[in-house]
Amino acid sequence: MPNMQNEKTPMPFQDPTVRSKNFEEVALGYTKEMAIQEANRCLNCKHKPCMNGCPVHVHIPEFIQYLANDQIDEALHEIKLTNNFPSICGRVCPQESQCEKECVRGIKGEAVAIGRLERFVADHGEDKVTTVKTNGMKVGIIGSGPAGLSCAIDCAKAGFDVTIFEALHASGGVLTYGIPEFRLPKSIVKKEIDALRHYNVKIENNVIIGKIKTIEDLWDGGFKALFIGSGAGLPNFMNIPNENAVGVVSANEYLTRCNLMKAYDDRYDTPIAKPQHTIVVGGGNVAMDAARCARRLGDKVTLVYRRSLDEMPARKEEVEHAMEEGIDFKILTNPVAIEKDENGRVSGMTCVSMELGEPDEKGRRGVTVKENSEFNIACDYVIMAIGTSSNPLLKDSEKKLEVNKRGCIVVNEDQMTSIQSVYAGGDAVSGAATVILAMGAGKKAAESICKELL
Template identity: 55%
Template sequence: MAVTKEFLKEEREQAWRVDIRKLLKNKERTALTRVHMGEVDANERILSNIEVNTGLSEEEAVNEAKRCLDCPDPTCITGCPVEINIPKFIKRIEQGDYLKAAQVLKQTSALPAVCGRVCPQEKQCEAKCFYQLKMKKEPVAIGHLERFAADYERESGQISVPEVAKGNGVKIAVIGSGPAGLTFAGDMAKQGYDVTVFEALHEIGGVLKYGIPEFRLPNSIVDVEINSLTKMGVKFENNFIVGRTATIEDLKEEGFEAFFTGSGAGLPRFMNIPGENYIGILSSNEYLTRVNLMDAANPKTDTPVISGKNVAVIGGGNTAMDSVRTAKRLGAKRAMIVYRRSMEEMPARVEEVKHAQEEGIEFLNLTNPVEYFADENGRVNKMRVQKMELGEPDASGRRRPVVIEGSEYDIEVDTVVVSVGVSPNPLIPSSLPQLETTRWGTIVVDEEKLQTSIPEMFAGGDIVRGGATVILAMGDGRNAAAAMHNYLQDKLNA
């Protein structure tokens, strides 16, 4: 009988059905319920930047690890942009070998403690879990277990450093120390390259430091991950703006042979509505950067942030949630999310929305600002909004918000944080006319290799995607490192 594609497909599906029956018979595991991570009480946590989630105990972690069914075709791995061997690290936790679990994570992830906290596992690895796909049950808490393993290793003091190859003397420059740049740097260091990361701000970490509040991701956690990269030989230069402090040509003269651009999307967008330039209206980028990196919550600092009592945050993404929850911690009596679509269509993580609701954040959904007003000193004091209703789906697949005529009304505000998206950092493209970009300002790359129109330059993260998650940026960093290594080896052997 001829072996056709249809025959092979049927064979695979038959084998998968047999595997499913075997997995379903494992009542000891399928009967277990998903662990719930503890949280600091909302009334307590809004008074400080204490981390909201408290992590898993050893007993909780082991019991959750036992839920993993050891699938013959672990689809959870395909849902992970950096392709962590998820079943393997979970099995190590089940066996009580937590340090080994952390080592498995570090084989492919430079930032496991970070990812365990901020990655949207519910849309990625956990969405591909057998429980979710086939049984319509809650998936294994992969993110919680990743955090547990990384935290256990750090708290034990026995932090492992991935093995690196013998130095090959080839100098590589990384522009930006966000998740894409850090991941790329780690993978290149493992291959023996001499890697230097250049960061424009005064602290290393990029968006992990300036964009994510400590109540979600403590800076000390990021610092430990960065320290591991330093031990691998990665060098860091802060307060260094590539394109200003030194050009790409200057760096080439210093011996750098190839470049990775992970400079992010730090250019804020506004709505261009009347009154948007009044005092007290600022972007979420500025708001979070000043609070997270510049001690702006302290009124005696050089750059204090305006801390209002009636704060409106415009938008419905994770950055909007971070901003409004930060406002609550800065003393806002009324902290509001103003979002033009419904709660169901809000792009923020479910966990972030839940935490915001617990903390007393007010949600004004199907509402959109149209104008701002100010007092005699030019400080915003009122926001005019209009109600919306959902129409037909747009290009994103979400139902388009449509204005309800005559629905305008005013809300008292003294601070407005605009969080309606960001644009790519224009500095690198503007300093390299030969670098091909899109009409949105993102850098054009080969989809597979992430190589730009300048052969020795690769790029990834938000400067390419225009705004994405930490783990997607990390995936870009890994892919670009592999592609650059091949490029340099081919060049060497030519």
């Protein structure tokens, strides 16, 4: 008989008073008993609505049934038929707006904790690595973020000789430089990337395609198809007065220093500010990551967001964790200027209060400024987390590569760009989005590469 409790099996978490000053993983994961208990809440629906909410169409009811029967290795194999990186996705996917949103159990209670179960299976199952016969054709992957990794492993499994070209000294893209250790331990990312070597995927770090090598160089090197997964690494700013003051940084820079360059670890010499009061501007997951890192490295942190909590795009769990860790939320608040002292350093922020308007055609409510609502907040550091744009390097160096007005690479239904046999996906195409959507794009591109070359 299924477990008919209406609530998810609770996840053990590190205590907020402890975790607000360390970078150890917050969510501690299910025990085996918890996982099996939660797996038994799955109704194994005939039409599998949860799968429709998954960008890579994981066989969700099937893997959960294996888990419910204590067949953890079989559950992992079932997941990996469509998702090569479950230990990452189980931690960072917005399941509540994807697979769990479609779960029938959510009609009268809480959805099955699909993400937590995926994480458990990935952490405790043993995968069977199969040998692949190579077909001798070379495929190049530009960028080792989630889109590039996904495309790479599917191409490798199809028999291609795959090489990933990564601009940074470490692989993983946003998984490594963007998402903090307390949400996605880098040991997990390393384990997943190391697994690529079972399929003879080669990774060349410190290679900037568009500078060190061109696409033409790759053709000359014998590559038959390329995939661009260069991400959205260009930070956006508000263009308000004094935004160039000392102490105003993008979330990209701040998180790169924290995560890739390990500024949180005293064994590394990476310089990073440890201010008395940091203001983070934004309401997405990147804003939450930046705010929670700042809380661990500084004293007071305030998050400023121009809409209400209901409109905040960040995952509900991340918002709750940020609040538990002592971060102050100033909603319906928008910056209009940065204040600086006589040395050009940040000394405060001038803000206005906002009012919600009517929903637009997408259902999102607009905002307008309240009259005579200007006020100041004293601070000594500001992190801008208001979005990113596609990395411009390739479009600037490859004039045949078509981009749209936002600078994102244009692709057709097969993920092919305006250049024959050059495919693209992830944030470089969509703009900043989720890890799993990027992986889905990489997977689709791999299918198209196989269709073209095999």
